[in-house]
Amino acid sequence: MRKDWIEAFPAAQRETARAALAGAFGPAQIDTVTPVGGGASGALPYRVEVGGRPYLLRIEGKASPLRNPHQYHALRIAAASGIAPVVHHIDEVARVVVTDFIAHRPLQTYPGGPAALVVAIGALLARLQEGPVFPHFVDYPDIVGRLFAHVRRTGLFADGLLDAHFERLGRISQAYAGGLDRLVASHNDLIPGNILFDGQRLWLIDWESAYRNDPLVDVATVLDTLATAPALEAAFLRAWLGRAPDADLLTRLELTRALTRLYYAGVMLSGSAAAGRAAPDTDLSCPSLEDFRQAIADGLLTPGTVETRHLLGKMFLASFLTGAEPPGFEHAVLA
Incomplete structure (x- = not known):
């Protein structure tokens, strides 16, 4: 020994x-x-x-x-x-x-490529949601609102700069509450880093955020991180739901995706605020997803730094307002 x-x-x-x-x-x-x-x-x-x-x-x-x-x-x-x-x-x-201990391999090595991977994730998520429910913690719009309120209180941004986001959150939360019909066991942080492939099957790890929640929260996160192309989105939704989604579900899914994007903006920006800034940020402008990835590839942005996380947070804020594709959670960025 x-x-x-x-x-x-x-x-x-x-x-x-x-x-x-x-x-x-x-x-x-x-x-x-x-x-x-x-x-x-x-x-x-x-x-x-x-x-x-x-x-x-x-x-x-x-x-x-x-x-x-x-x-x-x-x-x-x-x-x-x-x-x-x-x-x-x-x-x-x-x-x-x-x-x-799960000795994992990159998700990119999953047999059958991205299409097979999203189908497997959809099936695994369906198993989770069909199983025993977890205890209830908080309604999802409330946790998003608490985190966003914290960001606003930190002084990270100049006064009034996040007012449009606050107003949109209020409208979305009201519409969202009217369509919720069931709660299920939810992971609530289903980013790629929390999905492991051991060479045979997938596992879900890091259950810190898991509680009873809207089934669409995990779905929305996967759609914005792994099932980002139309064909992948369709394959994932069918594997999860067992059929093609109807118009009502897709409408509600858009509300949920807005909430998850604001949640992850709050996660990124809370870390940025904790690191401290010399003065409040007065500018919400941010690069496109393509330009952001190119800046990482060119070494102009360094993965994992406060600056990069702050920029990611602003990209999630923009996605929340406009519905544009969010930056996602590439492992190299969050490592």
Whole structure:
């Protein structure tokens, strides 16, 4: 047994990690501990090898005021349904989880290409939504409104610059509430980084935002990230719904897509605000999707920087207002 494996963790997290691994594996030997890339949430994930088998230990980041209290309940349900990796230990107080480790391959390598991938995601999403429901947390327009209100309060933008977005959010929320007829188990952050392909099948991970919600929220996110071409959109919707969507569903889907775009604008811009700016931004102009991708390719924008996230946030704001294609969540940008 390596005596120094605990040193792979930050000093402040070592006892949390030690207790979690003891809870999962008892006195079993810990062979190796290796940090793995984290996402935008601030979680600390580690690959832990025990008896020659890999597991994932994930210590959550600092809880936010908008923290979902039902994430671990949702994770247990999803794991029991074979949608999330097998869970070996959860400590809700310490906010730490041990699961199977999924050695994933790029989604671009999925057999059959993008068309087969979106069909598989649609079928997996249908399984999730047809299964046991998660506890309710908050109505989706409310969580979008809370996050957007936070962005407005930070002083990130000059006074009045986001007024048009605030007014549109009010109109959309009112129309949206009138058409909601059912709530289902929802992941609520179904971006490509939270969908893993192990060479055989897909898994959904990172259940921090999971609670009972409108089924179209996950659908809208997939449409704006992976099923972005008309043929892919049609294939995904048919795989998810079991038939072609009717006009009423498509109309409601447009409302939901506007809300998810404003939500992700809030995610990006909250991070930008936390980093601080010398003065409020007075300009909402942003590049087209093609120009943004070219700037990344040319090295004019650096993936993962505050500047790039701020620009992404403004692109999502523009998409919310106009319905233009949003920037999506290419892994290279969010890594």
